[in-house]
Amino acid sequence: MDIKELDQTYVANTYKRFPVALVKGKGSLAYDDQGKEYIDLGSGIAVNGLGIADDEWMAAVTAQLGTLPHTSNLYYSEPCAQLAKLLCEKSGMKKVFFGNSGAEANEGVIKAARKYAAEKHGKDCYTIITLENSFHGRTLTTLAATGQDKFHELFQPLTPGFVHAKANDLEGLKALAEKVKPAAIMIECVQGEGGVLPLEADFVKGIEALCKEKDIVMIVDEVQTGNGRSGCYFAYQTFGVMPDLVSTAKGLGGGLPIGAVLLGEKLKDVFGPGDHGSTFGGNPAVCAGACSIVKRIDDALMADVRKKSEYIFSELNGADGVESVAGLGLMIGVKTKKPAADIVAGCMEKGVLVLTAHEKVRLLPALNIPMPLLEKAIAVLKEVCKE
Ligand code: PLP
Numbered sequence: 599m600d601i602k603e604l605d606q607t608y609v610a611n612t613y614k615r616f617p618v619a620l621v622k623g624k625g626s627l628a629y630d631d632q633g634k635e636y637i638d639l640g641s642g643i644a645v646n647g648l649g650i651a652d653d654e655w656m657a658a659v660t661a662q663l664g665t666l667p668h669t670s671n672l673y674y675s676e677p678c679a680q681l682a683k684l685l686c687e688k689s690g691m692k693k694v695f696f697g698n699s700g701a702e703a704n705e706g707v708i709k710a711a712r713k714y715a716a717e718k719h720g721k722d723c724y725t726i727i728t729l730e731n732s733f734h735g736r737t738l739t740t741l742a743a744t745g746q747d748k749f750h751e752l753f754q755p756l757t758p759g760f761v762h763a764k765a766n767d768l769e770g771l772k773a774l775a776e777k778v779k780p781a782a783i784m785i786e787c788v789q790g791e792g793g794v795l796p797l798e799a800d801f802v803k804g805i806e807a808l809c810k811e812k813d814i815v816m817i818v819d820e821v822q823t824g825n826g827r828s829g830c831y832f833a834y835q836t837f838g839v840m841p842d843l844v845s846t847a848k849g850l851g852g853g854l855p856i857g858a859v860l861l862g863e864k865l866k867d868v869f870g871p872g873d874h875g876s877t878f879g880g881n882p883a884v885c886a887g888a889c890s891i892v893k894r895i896d897d898a899l900m901a902d903v904r905k906k907s908e909y910i911f912s913e914l915n916g917a918d919g920v921e922s923v924a925g926l927g928l929m930i931g932v933k934t935k936k937p938a939a940d941i942v943a944g945c946m947e948k949g950v951l952v953l954t955a956h957e958k959v960r961l962l963p964a965l966n967i968p969m970p971l972l973e974k975a976i977a978v979l980k981e982v983c984k985e
Contacts, residue, residue, distance in 0.1 A: 623650030700821030701735025715781030794931025829927030
């Protein structure tokens with residue numbers, strides 16, 4: 599059997615895969631089983647932040663694999679502690695819990711917020727307001743948090759205690775908060791799966807002020823926006839706010855699974871022994887690799903990300919067949935006149951990998967994509983978008 603047949607026979611049918619089997623890559627180039635080369639503007643959905651098989655990341659992971667690839671959380675291990683320190687320095691948060699995915703990170707922030715609210719405001723204070731059109735993951739609780747009905751239909755009953763507010767409608771959100779007396783408000787600063795839609799700065803700032811005033815926990819989901827993707831280490835820094843809890847994953851691991859719950863000053867000690875845990879959370883090999891990634895997401899790289907972002911916006915805004923361009927940093931959604939699926943297929947044929955988000959074409963290139971490759975890929979995209 600070839601790869602496609604093997605997969606279709608034995609792998610659960612949860613993904614609508616593109617007709618390509620990728621077998622290797624380096625940096626922003628990927629290769630399929632026929633030897634065809636692609637410029638990668640998807641980064642494994644914002645995971646390969648510093649490109650595929652980054653040398654420093656591989657060296658850090660393989661060194662750790664040769665010493666202690668795994669130990670349980672019953673023992674201290676340096677990579678996990680070092681990574682937590684680095685993340686606190688980058689974020690202004692105070693403590694970190696490690697899991698293995700974005701959804702698991704969101705489960706963690708939800709548990710932390712509920713425990714804080716139960717202790718502070720009583721056990722009836724558990725409702726979390728999230729936004730319509732949001733995406734927070736695929737577990738039953740993070741699906742409940744996700745404000746898109748299409749994901750809910752056949753999986754009832756979901757975890758209770760989630761209500762959804764309209765994005766960018768601060769008065770509406772305040773009225774809802776008055777009614778439900780929430781434990782927390784949870785947002786993505788840029789709705790990723792929802793179509794790459796940045797929230798308005800006044801709305802995000804208004805949420806921060808409301809949360810401070812009413813002792814509501816402010817949660818920012820940085821699973822996709824985090825780790826340099828937005829042009830700042832975290833997207834909330836672009837908006838000039840300081841949340842109480844942050845979840846992140848994807849780009850943090852450089853290609854290996856990891857998720858993190860970042861606890862700010864107010865909630866730094868909310869978890870005690872036994873409150874939460876994960877067998878693989880804080881895995882030494884994954885954390886050693888993540889340290890090598892986080893260290894390099896510095897001011898110089900962020901300036902470069904913002905420059906590349908401006909380049910993409912300026913090339914695509916007003917281009918033939920392009921209706922609009924939205925996003926932040928290297929997380930960009932392009933509304934095209936032709937259906938997004940046709941653009942993806944057209945680009946793929948010409949050796950460029952792009953993604954979709956709702957009705958848009960989504961671009962998530964590696965943060966360090968070399969400029970000549972980016973220029974070549976954007977030229978292909980423009981050509982394919984032409985009517
Ligand atoms: N939150 C956001 C904002 C996401 O974009 C995603 C995944 O796309 C998730 C959570 C879920 O992450 P994971 O697929 O790692 O569980």
